[in-house]
Amino acid sequence: MSNFKFYLFICCVILNFYYNEASRSGRRQTMADSEQQSKGGQEASKQSYKVLVTHPEVPKEALDLLSQVTEVIVCQSLPPNRSEILEKAKGVHALLWGSHEPLNDKVLEAAGPQLKAITTMSAGIDYIDVELLKKHKIPLGHTPVVLNAAVADLGMALMLAAARRLQEGRRKIETSTWENYHINWMWGQDIRNATVGFYGFGNIGQTVAKRLQGFDIAGILYTTRHPIAEDKEKQFNAKKVPFTELIEKSDIIFIAAPLTPETQGAFNATAFQKMKTTAVLVNIARGPIVNQKDLYVALKNNEIFAAGIDVVDQEPLPADDPLLGLPNIIITPHIGSATKRTRTDMAIVAADNILRGLAGEPMFSPAY
Numbered sequence: 001m002s003n004f005k006f007y008l009f010i011c012c013v014i015l016n017f018y019y020n021e022a023s024r025s026g027r028r029q030t031m032a033d034s035e036q037q038s039k040g041g042q043e044a045s046k047q048s049y050k051v052l053v054t055h056p057e058v059p060k061e062a063l064d065l066l067s068q069v070t071e072v073i074v075c076q077s078l079p080p081n082r083s084e085i086l087e088k089a090k091g092v093h094a095l096l097w098g099s100h101e102p103l104n105d106k107v108l109e110a111a112g113p114q115l116k117a118i119t120t121m122s123a124g125i126d127y128i129d130v131e132l133l134k135k136h137k138i139p140l141g142h143t144p145v146v147l148n149a150a151v152a153d154l155g156m157a158l159m160l161a162a163a164r165r166l167q168e169g170r171r172k173i174e175t176s177t178w179e180n181y182h183i184n185w186m187w188g189q190d191i192r193n194a195t196v197g198f199y200g201f202g203n204i205g206q207t208v209a210k211r212l213q214g215f216d217i218a219g220i221l222y223t224t225r226h227p228i229a230e231d232k233e234k235q236f237n238a239k240k241v242p243f244t245e246l247i248e249k250s251d252i253i254f255i256a257a258p259l260t261p262e263t264q265g266a267f268n269a270t271a272f273q274k275m276k277t278t279a280v281l282v283n284i285a286r287g288p289i290v291n292q293k294d295l296y297v298a299l300k301n302n303e304i305f306a307a308g309i310d311v312v313d314q315e316p317l318p319a320d321d322p323l324l325g326l327p328n329i330i331i332t333p334h335i336g337s338a339t340k341r342t343r344t345d346m347a348i349v350a351a352d353n354i355l356r357g358l359a360g361e362p363m364f365s366p367a368y
């Protein structure tokens with residue numbers, strides 16, 4: 001089948017999907033024609049393309065979308081088993097890469113030269129050999145944007161929990177050391193009038209900034225590769241500064257940058273020494289942007305006030321990791337996008353990426 005015809009089918013399928021959503025939520029049924037058309041096209045195109053979904057728990061909404069026009073193969077192992085993925089990848093035309101397994105030359109070799117499209121089900125693409133995909137001209141999709149709100153919400157939770165010592169407070173109760181006869185007991189950091197720094201100020205950073213607007217902060221400093229639009233700077237009272245200025249002047253720092261060779265280890269001992277002793281560090285991006293040993297030392301020696309992190313270097317974090325023994329850190333197990341709605345939206349965007357990729361169209365969320 002020609003790419004163009006396949007693309008037409010996909011348009012129908014996507015329309016059909018939204019039509020189904022609309023009728024489920026009780027709206028009027030106005031796209032009956034497109035539904036009919038897509039049903040007519042299913043059989044022929046199903047034979048054309050095979051899609052491997054590498055994780056058994058990818059939400060059904062995505063599988064439904066894909067299976068209307070492609071043959072969908074779903075890996076069954078949990079946790080994902082690399083040999084199963086490599087075995088089932090043979091001969092497929094697209095990969096919905098549902099876990100954070102490395103996607104490298106081994107995978108491309110296992111699949112074969114007919115591979116036409118790949119998508120992650122994440123915003124970050126640090127576990128993908130992007131250069132290799134570029135070399136083979138295989139389009140790569142990812143799923144940013146739909147997770148902005150959920151990740152930003154968790155960032156707010158970590159900021160407040162770290163600044164106001166929630167984890168430590170809980171321990172005080174558990175150990176019968178609730179000593180509220182002290183006036184200066186369990187003092188935390190104010191959010192009001194704080195200068196908030198963003199290391200990376202893209203989609204997620206700006207969604208956090210939007211949430212901060214109710215907290216009467218003093219202003220925002222940020223470092224990014226490219227300055228953001230002037231009207232956004234105005235809206236958020238944000239100023240682009242060099243890294244050293246960011247860490248020296250910020251009361252609260254959000255790490256919201258992708259993991260790249262440039263960002264890896266940027267928050268090391270040298271950086272912590274330059275930060276305020278009252279500073280609160282929040283990491284909602286990737287663990288290795290922070291040198292974890294240096295973070296331990298900085299928190300232990302009170303070089304910074306506290307940290308709230310959703311990501312660590314080496315996930316899962318072992319239960320005996322020394323960070324867990326510190327009172328001034330709150331750690332969550334990489335749950336930034338973990339809500340039903342967000343993960344479902346991510347899966348739908350991933351499926352959409354695949355369908356457009358197979359049709360030779362630009363993906364909904366291209367990663368390069």
Ligand SMILES: *[C@@H]1O[C@H](CO)[C@@H](O)[C@H](O)[C@H]1NC(C)=O
Nearest residue numbers: 077080081082083084085087
């Ligand atoms: C992974 O899958 C392969 C092949 O599908 C199987 O032989 C192997 O036992 C599995 N390994 C684990 C740890 O489940």
Ligand SMILES: *[C@@H]1O[C@H](CO)[C@@H](O)[C@H](O)[C@H]1NC(C)=O
Nearest residue numbers: 192193194195218219249251
């Ligand atoms: C707000 O913070 C600035 C420093 O960032 C300080 O100079 C100023 O006094 C603070 N204002 C209030 C009302 O606390």
Ligand SMILES: *[C@@H]1O[C@H](CO)[C@@H](O)[C@H](O)[C@H]1NC(C)=O
Nearest residue numbers: 265266267268269270271294
């Ligand atoms: C921290 O990173 C900076 C920038 O890469 C580097 O110049 C500095 O030497 C590093 N400090 C330590 C203690 O590794």
